[in-house]
Amino acid sequence: MEIDRFMGFHTFQNPEGIHDADLIALNGETLDRSTWFQRCRRVVLKVGSAVLTGSRGLDRVMIHRLSDQVAELRQRGHEVVIVSSGAVASGMRKVGLKERPRTIPQKQATAAIGQTFLMHAWEEAFDKFEILTAQILLTNEDLAHRHRYLNARNTLETLLDWKIIPIINENDTVAVEEIKFGDNDQLSALIAGLVGADIVVNLTDTQGLYDCDPRTHADACLIRVVRGFSPKVLACATPQPGSVGTGGMWSKVNAAKKCLASGIPMVIAPGREKDVLLRLFEGEVLGTLFLPKERLYHGKKVWLANLPKPAGDLVLDPGAVRALQKSGKSLLPIGIREVRGSFGVGAPVRCLAEDGTLVGVGLTNYKASEIEKIKGRHSHEIEGIIGYKHSDEVIHRNNFVLAEPAEIQD
Numbered sequence: 250m251e252i253d254r255f256m257g258f259h260t261f262q263n264p265e266g267i268h269d270a271d272l273i274a275l276n277g278e279t280l281d282r283s284t285w286f287q288r289c290r291r292v293v294l295k296v297g298s299a300v301l302t303g304s305r306g307l308d309r310v311m312i313h314r315l316s317d318q319v320a321e322l323r324q325r326g327h328e329v330v331i332v333s334s335g336a337v338a339s340g341m342r343k344v345g346l347k348e349r350p351r352t353i354p355q356k357q358a359t360a361a362i363g364q365t366f367l368m369h370a371w372e373e374a375f376d377k378f379e380i381l382t383a384q385i386l387l388t389n390e391d392l393a394h395r396h397r398y399l400n401a402r403n404t405l406e407t408l409l410d411w412k413i414i415p416i417i418n419e420n421d422t423v424a425v426e427e428i429k430f431g432d433n434d435q436l437s438a439l440i441a442g443l444v445g446a447d448i449v450v451n452l453t454d455t456q457g458l459y460d461c462d463p464r465t466h467a468d469a470c471l472i473r474v475v476r477g478f479s480p481k482v483l484a485c486a487t488p489q490p491g492s493v494g495t496g497g498m499w500s501k502v503n504a505a506k507k508c509l510a511s512g513i514p515m516v517i518a519p520g521r522e523k524d525v526l527l528r529l530f531e532g533e534v535l536g537t538l539f540l541p542k543e544r545l546y547h548g549k550k551v552w553l554a555n556l557p558k559p560a561g562d563l564v565l566d567p568g569a570v571r572a573l574q575k576s577g578k579s580l581l582p583i584g585i586r587e588v589r590g591s592f593g594v595g596a597p598v599r600c601l602a603e604d605g606t607l608v609g610v611g612l613t614n615y616k617a618s619e620i621e622k623i624k625g626r627h628s629h630e631i632e633g634i635i636g637y638k639h640s641d642e643v644i645h646r647n648n649f650v651l652a653e654p655a656e657i658q659d
């Protein structure tokens with residue numbers, strides 16, 4: 250892991266007078282920031298409640314400022330998908346709540362009130378450019394099923410093709426804990442994988458990621474560039490959000506981890522800074538830029554790696570854990586000790602070591618009741634036990650992703 254730390258904003262210069270953070274090395278190329286950002290064609294823009302809402306509720310001026318910049322980015326050839334928070338915070342102000350609602354029904358009712366105001370504000374702000382917007386509300390169940398995931402992708406592609414700006418939020422009104430993404434930082438990382446984004450821009454109320462929580466450490470240093478994910482980066486952040494946010498910086502760094510594994514860079518930047526988007530895409534060093542070291546997942550594996558809630562668990566013996574983790578092998582029935590949950594063929598399941606450690610996630614070739622019968626047995630026995638054999642493997646390695654690939658373990 251490397252962290253380029255800058256004590257101030259532009260204080261560190263190499264002998265040629267070029268800020269290290271001005272140059273971006275990725276995929277074998279070194280480019281200056283402005284060229285690199287210009288090449289990021291498809292952008293997922295996540296805007297936090299901390300940026301969109303103020304003491305008087307939804308900050309319409311802010312929404313106009315952002316929509317002006319998004320319209321300009323589109324003129325310059327970028328496509329933008331917006332993930333917008335702010336429904337609960339703006340609903341709170343509408344009904345006069347001083348604190349975030351505690352009970353789930355209250356939170357859901359507040360989100361239902363606020364979401365219409367939020368969407369109306371975005372719609373109105375883009376209307377002056379004659380740009381249409383489309384509301385997309387999702388729960389993690391919508392992305393957990395492969396065919397629904399692909400449907401969502403087709404819808405988003407069609408909207409982008411029609412030059413309409415998708416504005417996405419979690420469907421808070423129906424999402425209870427079991428079907429939640431967590432927060433919109435996680436959702437924006439999943440959407441980035443879904444649409445094959447070139448970058449995720451996450452706008453919040455700080456200058457970026459500091460090496461420790463700036464609210465409790467006056468000497469916290471802003472980190473300019475993070476190359477590759479590491480637990481040390483996560484340790485910089487705390488999960489305590491601001492007064493209106495959810496998940497805090499910890500959630501943003503976890504979202505960056507998801508993006509990096511799919512080869513997608515992410516930048517956390519100060520959303521209230523004047524012209525932040527235009528300045529970023531013009532190459533100004535703003536916020537914290539996370540760059541992938543290497544792309545870990547492609548195609549279907551991007552979906553699998555980001556799967557919010559698998560359908561069941563398989564507990565493996567140590568030999569099977571080694572085969573998956575160290576040798577990149579498929580999972581055979583002989584290495585399975587226990588089956589948990591009831592699931593069908595093709596379901597995504599978690600593979601666990603006996604101590605409960607998550608080894609990875611994969612799609613099964615057999616249903617739970619069949620795996621129960623063939624667990625601990627040789628593959629040549631499968632047909633004799635359940636009457637047919639789909640394959641020797643319970644999970645083929647092409648349909649499996651490790652929870653902690655080598656890059657993330659260092």
Ligand SMILES: Nc1ncnc2c1ncn2[C@@H]1O[C@H](COP(=O)(O)OP(=O)(O)O)[C@@H](O)[C@H]1O
Nearest residue numbers: 297298299453459461487490491494495497498
């Ligand atoms: N290491 C850190 N660097 C920057 N901010 C941090 C850090 N640790 C915690 N935070 C806090 O995270 C907050 C942003 O998270 P959150 O309130 O969820 O915002 P949003 O509504 O934009 O998602 C900031 O207000 C900041 O005080």
Ligand SMILES: N[C@@H](CCC(=O)OP(=O)(O)O)C(=O)O
Nearest residue numbers: 298334335336337432433495
């Ligand atoms: N879906 C919620 C936002 C949840 C969330 O992630 O909030 P934030 O941390 O401000 O991005 C809402 O619209 O209020």
